[in-house]
Amino acid sequence: RHKSSLGEKVTFQNIIDNKYLLTTVIYKNEIDKPIKQTAIKVIYSIRFGAKNNGYISVAEILNYKGGKNFAKVVALPVKPKMVGKLLSDDKKDAKGKLYRKEYLKIANTTGEGFVSYWFYKYSDNIIRPKLSFVKLYKPWNWLIFTSVFLDDINSVIDKKLKNLKKKFST
Numbered sequence: 001r002h003k004s005s006l007g008e009k010v011t012f013q014n015i016i017d018n019k020y021l022l023t024t025v026i027y028k029n030e031i032d033k034p035i036k037q038t039a040i041k042v043i044y045s046i047r048f049g050a051k052n053n054g055y056i057s058v059a060e061i062l063n064y065k066g067g068k069n070f071a072k073v074v075a076l077p078v079k080p081k082m083v084g085k086l087l088s089d090d091k092k093d094a095k096g097k098l099y100r101k102e103y104l105k106i107a108n109t110t111g112e113g114f115v116s117y118w119f120y121k122y123s124d125n126i127i128r129p130k131l132s133f134v135k136l137y138k139p140w141n142w143l144i145f146t147s148v149f150l151d152d153i154n155s156v157i158d159k160k161l162k163n164l165k166k167k168f169s170t
Contacts, residue, residue: 001028036074036140043075049156053122054148059087061141066104071143093117094127103134107143111136121149 001010008028015021040058048054055078059071066089073082089100099117106113112135119130132147 032140040075044077047077049148049152051152054146056144056146059143059145061104061107061136061143062086064104064108066101070100070104074142093130094119099132103132103143103145106134107136111138119149121151 001008003009006027009025010028010031012024013021043056043058046056057076058074060074061071063070068088068090069086070089071087073085073087076082087100089104090098091100093099095118097117099115102115102117106115112133115132115134117130117132118127120126121128129150130147131150131153132145134143134145136143
């Protein structure tokens, strides 16, 4: 591997018949392209949660210091038209919390963690607490995250507890 003005190159060399040196060079981003495309397809296929409405999103960090265009949307299954759009770290939740700044803080420190914030739930106009798990994949500067409304988690827990109580009471 070596760096050039156009990016990192990967070189493979092989000696053939102890006479010939075969050299192949490719830019690392060309190797990564089909792998990223496959990862995005997998991300779009994943759904989870009590009502199967959970999903995974990806943003590519462009500036670890933050700012108006700190990241670009790579995958957003619920809003595919957002792919390629730039994100600002000054986005506020329903109560005024700058939750993307917390995402960025995690990217710059531990590389993974949880962020809580408030959002309007899709089915009504009530602000509800939401929890995101954020993970940085540094080789691609990908910030991978997923979130869930806490009342959805609570309903799943309540169902499980009810089933357990029923199971142990008989």
